[in-house]
Amino acid sequence: MQSLPSFVYQARPARIVFGPGSLQDLEREVLALGAERALVLSTPGQRKLAEALADRLGSRAAGIFDRAVMHVPIEVAQEAREMARVRRADCAIAIGGGSTIGLGKAIALDSALPILAIPTTYAGSEVTPIYGITEGGTKRTGTDLRVLPKTVLYDPALTLGLPVNLSITSGINAIAHAAEGLYARDANPVIDLMAEAGIRAFAMALPRIRADAADIEARSGALYGAWLCGTVLGNVGMSLHHKLCHTLGGSFDLPHAQTHTAVLPHALAYNAPAAPDAMRRIARALDAADAPRGIYDLAQNNGAAVALRDLGMLESDLDRAADIAIANPYWNPRPIERAALRQLLQAAFDGAPPHVGGYR
């Protein structure tokens, strides 16, 4: 029998309701929270979905706040909180991707309003206690159990309209949580199981979604993967890959899921020499010979952009990106070396295949 390392596993409280058509259980789930009136949150683009949800709730709907945007500006969060107060909402329902769920979290942070999350992307925010709020142009992030949604309702039918390209990149965004979870300093065997199963779920589902966006079985597999990978993000620490993506997203305004997709093969190649067991597990879940190359192929074979240059990054900003990323680094299995990091960023910029054996 394999010897087990010492570990700490801290379960996070969450009620997960999963399945095609599970939206029909919405009223039951609102009542199970001990709530009676829900404020529905969405982006402007998902307003129709929010309206359908409010119609379904009837008198239990306290209104719709449809102005969720990326990075949760504090002013928007304050307006949403005020609307919840004026309309006497006793819970909020966040239906959408990480931006809408992030707005729900900002409301919960100082109102203690329970959040019911209905994710429609694979970002995974719904099962993490991590929040981010932008104030005066700076994004402040933190971890607080008050922001963790009390209930998550995963209905794959709601993801049928997620554009194929965003489905692929959002799926690889989720895989990034699981991949970094496998070499986290505070990793544990239970989370490892979820990470590997999450990556496998996406490896199987994404090519099928590319072939047929309305394949409900594949959509279910991907949303199941999103839950598993998001749970990994909520339980163990993230490393170089997430630091790089926060830098690129925050300082250079690159799109979230697409940036994760372009960077992940290279961040894994950088860490591969220091995390052989994690690489073996990632490769096994992908059914690939090599973990970094397996992620690169998953992205490219399914039509995702693999070059930061195609996402709006400027080559002249790569040096500054490397400087920002090495300032206040997250813990990483391999020490952060400026020259190697700069090489990694160049390869991600060019969309080159990840270096076998890591960057030096």
Ligand code: NAD
């Ligand atoms: P997003 O929420 O910004 O959504 C992108 C766009 O897609 C939006 O316009 C949205 O309305 C639309 N959309 C979402 N679902 C759709 C669907 N099914 N059909 C059609 N359109 C749909 O993108 P995201 O990648 O889900 O979230 C990114 C944000 O979430 C980032 O700000 C990131 O920092 C945050 N995030 C936070 C955590 C956390 O734990 N705190 C985890 C992951 C991501």
